[in-house]
Amino acid sequence: MxxxxxxxxxxxxxxxxxxxxxxxxxxxxxxxxxxxxxxxxxxxxxxxxxxxxxxxxxxxxxxxxxxxxxxxxxxxxxxxxxxxxxxxxxxxxxxxxxxxxxxxxxxxxxxxxxxxxxxxxxxxxxxxxxxxxxxxxxxxxxxxxxxxxxxxAPTYESIPPQPINRQQVRILAIFGHSQGIDIQTDQALLNHLPNADIQFLVEPNRQQLTTYLWEPQGWDILFFAGHSTSQTNSPVKSIGQLSLNPTDSLTIPELKHALTKAIKRGLKIALFNSCDGLGLAQALSDLHIPQVLVMREPVPDRVAHEFLKAFLEAFARKETFYLAVREAREKLQGLEDYYPCATWLPIICQNPAELPPTWSTLTNITSEPIVKPLSKSSWQVVLGASLITAVVSFILLGLRQIGIFQNWNLWALDQLMQLRPRELPDSRILIITITETDIQAQDAEYRRGSLSDEALSALLEKLEPMEPRVIGLDIYRDFPVSRHQPRLVNQLQTNNKLLVTCKTSSADKNIPGIAPPLEVPNERIGFSDFVTDSDGILRRHLLALTPEPVSPCQAGYGLSTLLALRYLAQEGLEPTASSNGYLQVEDVIFKPLAPNFGGYQGVDAGGHQVLLNYRNLPSLDQIAVQVTLSDILEDRVNAALIRDRIVLIGTTASSMGDYWLTPYSYKTIKGEQDTAGVFMQAHMVSQLLSAILDRRPLIQTWPEWADILWIVSWGAAGSGLVCGIVYGIRPRAKFYLYWLLMGGLMLELSLFGLCWLGLVQLGYWLPWGGAAVSIVISMAGAIVWQTQNTIADLKDEPI
Incomplete structure (x- = not known):
């Protein structure tokens, strides 16, 4: 009220x-x-x-x-x-x-x-x-x-204005003497007003101003920007003066007749975006103008601009005059560290006999929408759109539950991942790659796999004085150290910075597993198991699992998880359990995937899995700085590159077969382009560190009911679009097909834009695939439904 x-x-x-x-x-x-x-x-x-x-x-x-x-x-x-x-x-x-x-x-x-x-x-x-x-x-x-x-003022009266019907708000904008101030910004702000007819007067003389004030069609708003002053000649009266141009100044009484006529012809508001305006307001109150808005003290340019912008935005969106002033005045508080008491400056001067105008009442255009009752044919449109939405949604949601759209949703996620802004490599990680050349350079007689005992021992010896924070060996060693390398046994047993890997077994998948190095204690062992989707692409990150009792690898955490937790521990960040029992570090909770997570339907969600949020790089192997094994052994690496970093050691030799498909893979002439496993480990470590230290979002999804509502809503939009177009422009068949095509395209682009923004800004995987199909099928169903209403037009006006 x-x-x-x-x-x-x-x-x-x-x-x-x-x-x-x-x-x-x-x-x-x-x-x-x-x-x-x-x-x-x-x-x-x-x-x-x-x-x-x-x-x-x-x-x-x-x-x-x-x-x-x-x-x-x-x-x-x-x-x-x-x-x-x-x-x-x-x-x-x-x-x-x-x-x-x-x-x-x-x-x-x-x-x-x-x-x-x-x-x-x-x-x-x-x-x-x-x-x-x-x-x-x-x-x-x-x-x-x-x-x-x-x-x-203590005395006031109402002046009945002459009835003038205007369809636009008429504004007389006076830009007076402006030396040393910026009035172009004031003009630009006025130009953004909707439904306004603005006349600009720049540094007018007294005669020009008077002539415009006398215009028969009248004005709704009088605006002034420039220099002004008020001089107090008694405790109860101030005299305000406007500087029209470098040579001419005048007071309000000197415009008395012109202003009186303008008020009678509908002038409702006088807005002075200038200094020291109380004297101006007092003089205008003698003429009984309805509203005056002034600055009570000298006003800085920046404050004048910010107030005008905020007031015009609020007033033009049909906020009441008083609340628009309050909103604009309170927004000035953000400037008060630089412009003290900015919120003290704006003040309304009101004629109590007049009601404050709104933007709509200035043009005699009611702000209340005119609601017309729906005709019989329009009710048919609503019924058709609703029925189509219900039928299509029922079918699509049934297909969704059996996983029909899973591959489509996963493909859509891959495209969105690739379209994210580019990111920088992770500076906390360094990767030591073992190339085909590095393998061939080792003594074949004592080498088992990609890294011989001698080379590993030499590598650890070189790394120790360089002071890495933690070392991850992403190479299987399910055999004992050779008797020719007793020093390596001691290194594996005592180097607490070194973490090694193994592979768990799975009876269901006929995977025997790979044991860890015998010389390394259990607390420094992490599994290297990856989880791929049905198309062979690695999209999920396995943080932890419960190994089978007979598995040769009994590690409960992944190598990437252990590396990240060791790094964070030295930052003073220790893992805890959330109220739901999930892994938590600080306020970041790693909520595990459910079988129906996002676009997945009935997926194997065993262990503790999250979606893998790859860093978006030109190539995934650019995740971190890389050096080769020979670079380290031959002292070609500066110790500063190693110090306080996570060092990952792994093979990139194609002969080792440790390559994986990713959302960034593409088909080449030679086959699939894939990425070495050591780079996958680096992306996983980077995801964990970035989520906690950089607030980089983990990929999340809505609850399943929200996904369903999302798909149904887009289907309703598609059917509603078709039915609305058919009902609105059915007689013009040429435009009918054009608007159907353009409307469907705009809906799909809007869906894509929202899904992209959701992933980039919030880290949410929105079901693009199901919603896109919902739009297409709903539009197709609506077209079939409306065919009986358009067939006559299509015959009369062939396309």
Missing amino acids: EKLVILKLGDGSLDTGFSVILQISDAVYRPTAELTGSLPPASRLRQILQRWQTAYRRLGLPYRLEARKEGFAKNISRVEDCSVVAQELTEEFNRWLKAETFRPLWDKLLEQLTLQDQVRIILQTQQTLVQQLPWHTWDICDRYPKAEIALS
Whole structure:
């Protein structure tokens, strides 16, 4: 509900006190309460106000008060001084309004107003000093979020305007003398207003301005930007002056006849985005203009621009005048570290006999939509769209449950992954690759697999003084160390930075498993098992599992998991269990995949799996800095590359067969392009570190019911689009097919854009595939449904 509160201050001053009359009216402005009270003398309040005005004007800001050639140099001491005095003034002001003689009026306000009310508070006084007080800091504005305060002259009257029907808001924008200030921004902001007819006057003379004010069609809003000042010649009166151009200035009384005529012809709002405007507002109140919006003190350019932008945006979107001013004023708080007391500057001056206009009432265009009853044919359209949506959704959701769309959804995820912005390699990881050349360079007599005992021992010896944080050996060693290398036994047993790998067995899949090195204790062993989808692509990251009792590899955590946890432990971050029993580090919870996770349907979700969020690089093997085994053994690597990093050791030789398909794989002439397993381990380690240390999102999905609603909604959009087009432009068959094609394309592009944004910005895998199919099938069903309504048009106007 809207409430009007009028606070009338009688004769008096801050030195002698005031008698006060409080009136409260409801939405139709019928008085619901009236009380009398008084405010005591407040000489100290007057002194603090004057101190604040002096402190504010000493800030040295580039005000619109006068032209300044020098730039603004922030003076910290002056800013702090102004802020301190402002706080003192606010406290003293509210202390004054809590006086015992005023307390009954305050209690009545609390009794009559609710938090939901839109409250217009109008202060009627002729005292300039009282108008200069920071009324917006009154506690009532904090208590009621939809309250705003305006000033008013003690005397006022309503002037019935001449009836003029306008379809656009007419604005006369005057840009006066602007040396040293930026008024181009004001003009650009006005140009963005919807449904507005704006006439710009740049540095006009008095005759030009008068001529425009006399225009017969009238104006709705008068806007001024430029230099202005107010001079107080008595405690109750200020004189405002506008600078029209470098040589001409004038006061409001000098425009009295032109402004009076403009008010009679519909002028509702005068907006002065200039300095020191109380004198202008007082002069305009004598002409009984409905609304005036001014800046009570000198205003910096930046503040003027930000307020104008916020006010116009709120007012043009049909917010009430008072709430638009409050919203814009409060947004200025973000500037107050640089422009102290910016929120103190805007003030409304109201003619109480007039209702505040809205953007719609200025043009006589109602803001209420005209709702027409649906005809019989339109009800058929709604029924058809609803029936098609229901049937298509039932069929698609049934197919989804049996996994028909799984491969399509996975392919769609792959495309979205590849279209993400490029990322940088992970600087916390270094990879030592064992190439085909490195293998051939080793002594074949003692080498088993890709790395001989001698080479491994030499490698560990070289790495130790380089101080890596943790080392991961992504090479199977299910055999004992040769008797010719007793030093390697000691290295494997005592090097606590070294983690090794093994492979678990699976009776169901006939996988025998691979044992870990015999010399390494269990706490430094992690499995290297990967989980691929039915198309052979690696999209999931297996963090942990429970091995079969007979498995030669009894590691419970993956090698990548152990490497990441060891690295994080040295950062002081230890893993815990969430309330659901999931792995948690800090506030990052690694929620495991469910069998129906996202686009998956009935997938094997054994162990603790998450989706693998690859770093998007030109090539997946660019995940981290790489050196070869020979580079390390021949001392060609700077120790700084190794120090405090995770070092991964693995083979890239094609003869070893450790290659995997990824969402980034593509078919070449020679076959599938795939990626070495050591790079896969690096991506997995990077995912865990980045999720915790960099806040890089893990890939998540909605609950299954939300996925279903998503698919149904897009199907409804497709069928609704077809039925709406058929109903709207059926007689024009040429345009019918054109709009069907364009509408379907726009729906699919919108779906793709939302899925891409969801993955990139939030890390959510939205079911693109099912929704895309839903759109197509729903549109096709709707076309069939509407064929009986379009066949006649297609015959009459062949395409």
